[in-house]
Amino acid sequence: MNLTTLLLFIPACFALNMAPGPNNLLSLNNASRYGFGQSCLAGAGRLLAFAGMIALAAMGLAVVLHASEHLFMAIKLIGAAYLFYLAVQLWRAPVGGAAAQAASRRGLFRLASQEFWVAAGNPKAILIFTAFLPQFVNVDSSTSVAQQFAWLGAMFLLLEWLAIAIYAWLGSHLQRWFSQPRQQRLFNRASAVLLGCAGAGLLAARR
Incomplete structure (x- = not known):
């Protein structure tokens, strides 16, 4: 990958990474x-899901998802249902002393699993990889397409x-501002509403 491509890829990619979702x-x-x-650390679950999607896109299997309306719909429904489930859990989440006890019982694996399933339940993510990453692959380069895709991924x-x-980091600072149970x-309930809206948006998503 040449310097010009790299200077185009990094800001475009980071804009996708930072998009609120x-x-x-x-x-x-x-x-x-x-x-x-x-x-x-819990974010590792999301990275695992995205790594799998990038691998599928590199192998061309994402074309199957793009072509199959039923498969896209199935993944979309499961993903939206999981977002609604998380929204309900957040809406009902304990606060104050009860929240501290719940946090001590909430293992890292469970948080990482949540990240994984939220990412995996969004079929549009793999289509983004299919549409976005190949734009920066140079088929005329001496480096193989697979190797370029691996570096981009x-x-x-x-x-x-x-x-x-x-x-x-932003969330850890919010922890200080929202120190009182109320x-x-x-x-928590504002986050629950936003997750519910994300679930509704996923249901409305088209291929």
Whole structure:
């Protein structure tokens, strides 16, 4: 990849990484409830899902998803249902002392699983990889297309983790502002509404 392509790819890619969506909202809320470190580590679940999607796009299997209306619909419905489930959980989340006890029981694996399933349940993500990454592949280069795709995918994941850290940092600062039970409940329910809206938006999404 030449320098010009790299200078185009990084800002365009980071804009996608930073776009407010269900996963970034989840990182924000997790950091506000469980801390910066837990939220960043939980983001590994999202990266695992995206790595799988990038691999599928590189192998051309994303074409199947693009062509199959039924498969797209099935993944979309499952993803939206999971977002609604998380929204309900956040709406009913304990606050104050009860929240601290719940946080101590909430393992890192469960938080990472949430990140993974929110990412995996969005079929538009794999279509983004199919449409976005190939724009920066040079078929005339001496480097193979597969190797170029691997480098682009690795940079995307690195920038995604930077976005996770930024949202987690913001969430950890919100933890100080929403220290009172009433404020915590307000923040949790606002996040729940936004996740519910993301679920509704996913239901309205088309291929």
